[in-house]
Amino acid sequence: MNSDYDIIIVGGGPAGLAAAIYSSRRSLKTLVVAKSIGGQAAYAPEIENYPGIEKISGGEISAKFYAQATKFGTQFKSEEIISLSKSKDKVFHLKTNRNEYRSKAVILAFGKTPRDLDVPGEQELKGHGVSYCATCDALFFKDKTVAVVGGGNSAIESAILLAKTSKSVYLIHRRSEFTAEKVLLDEINTNKKITLITDSVVSKINGNQVVTSIDIKNIRDGKVQNLVLNGIFIEVGFVVNAEFVKKLVKLDSKSQIEIDPLNKTKTEGLYAAGDVTDVRYKQIIIAAGEGAKAALSAYDYLMTSSGKTGVYSAKY
Numbered sequence: 001m002n003s004d005y006d007i008i009i010v011g012g013g014p015a016g017l018a019a020a021i022y023s024s025r026r027s028l029k030t031l032v033v034a035k036s037i038g039g040q041a042a043y044a045p046e047i048e049n050y051p052g053i054e055k056i057s058g059g060e061i062s063a064k065f066y067a068q069a070t071k072f073g074t075q076f077k078s079e080e081i082i083s084l085s086k087s088k089d090k091v092f093h094l095k096t097n098r099n100e101y102r103s104k105a106v107i108l109a110f111g112k113t114p115r116d117l118d119v120p121g122e123q124e125l126k127g128h129g130v131s132y133c134a135t136c137d138a139l140f141f142k143d144k145t146v147a148v149v150g151g152g153n154s155a156i157e158s159a160i161l162l163a164k165t166s167k168s169v170y171l172i173h174r175r176s177e178f179t180a181e182k183v184l185l186d187e188i189n190t191n192k193k194i195t196l197i198t199d200s201v202v203s204k205i206n207g208n209q210v211v212t213s214i215d216i217k218n219i220r221d222g223k224v225q226n227l228v229l230n231g232i233f234i235e236v237g238f239v240v241n242a243e244f245v246k247k248l249v250k251l252d253s254k255s256q257i258e259i260d261p262l263n264k265t266k267t268e269g270l271y272a273a274g275d276v277t278d279v280r281y282k283q284i285i286i287a288a289g290e291g292a293k294a295a296l297s298a299y300d301y302l303m304t305s306s307g308k309t310g311v312y313s314a315k316y
């Protein structure tokens with residue numbers, strides 16, 4: 001088997017970084033290829049449910065995971081995987097937007113990606129007033145007017161966060177009622193900086209270099225209104241983009257990767273962990289635990305396939 005790495009991990013969120021810590025601590029040559037470090041966890045303003053840490057921001061916990069993986073020798077590449085295949089000699093071939101890598105085992109931990117609104121202007125103005133992360137970008141809109149689109153907890157938390165620094169915030173939801181927790185609803189109903197716009201959808205984002213306004217359409221009477229503003233935060237959920245691996249794994253109806261209790265996919269040597277999988281609960285502690293499990297399973301596979309005994313003596 002002629003490869004560059006023992007294990008390549010796709011994704012730098014809690015699952016990928018925990019897998020990297022376990023893999024590199026076992027002296028496996030480990031590479032993490034990730035579009036960003038932290039993944040969704042980096043969007044969380046305050047994490048209060050990670051054992052042993054009372055309160056921490058998503059950015060801080062991600063930096064700690066990253067530092068720990070680096071300390072044990074994990075290498076990192078800030079690239080996007082665009083294809084994955086396995087050759088007859090059992091080597092995995094990964095192509096990114098810039099390079100090609102080979103490894104003996106792969107852990108898929110590419111989580112979820114914010115869902116697009118899919119309206120004119122969105123793609124062109126991404127990063128120029130169109131954002132998917134209030135925690136990351138709120139301060140760019142200090143004393144400015146912004147909109148948040150969505151009706152769940154994430155949208156409402158973002159509106160509350162933005163209201164702390166922005167001049168005013170429109171919260172736009174396509175239904176008449178929000179689905180968020182009561183404590184959050186109470187807060188938006190009393191926050192004078194937040195204006196609720198219900199039964200409405202964004203039909204267009206306007207601007208040449210940066211966002212200057214949006215068009216919103218009332219779904220009851222069809223009337224279109226133009227709102228002058230500087231930024232729009234899209235909080236309409238997350239999707240799994242698993243198209244590039246679909247030949248090597250089984251996907252469920254939500255495009256999540258099906259795994260067994262040892263994090264194995266249908267392809268030998270290919271593992272998956274975290275939000276990208278069909279494991280039901282999506283939390284940092286769970287993603288991290290699944291990442292650790294996937295790394296140990298991959299370690300056992302590599303030991304067994306090179307004629308050594310894996311620590312957990314799993315059968316492959």
Ligand SMILES: Cc1cc2nc3c(=O)[nH]c(=O)nc-3n(C[C@H](O)[C@H](O)[C@H](O)COP(=O)(O)OP(=O)(O)OC[C@H]3O[C@@H](n4cnc5c(N)ncnc54)[C@H](O)[C@@H]3O)c2cc1C
Nearest residue numbers: 011012013014015035036039040081110111112274275284
């Ligand atoms: C706003 C918000 C608040 C949250 N708050 C909490 C909380 O308080 N407590 C809690 O436990 N959980 C919270 N969660 C959930 C938690 O963040 C996720 O369950 C967790 O981050 C999942 O980790 P993951 O590693 O599986 O995936 P992700 O965090 O989604 O990470 C995916 C990684 O893969 C990378 N990637 C994607 N595609 C590719 C590709 N093709 N090539 C290379 N890299 C790729 C991404 O850049 C990223 O590094 C929150 C989530 C959000 C969105």
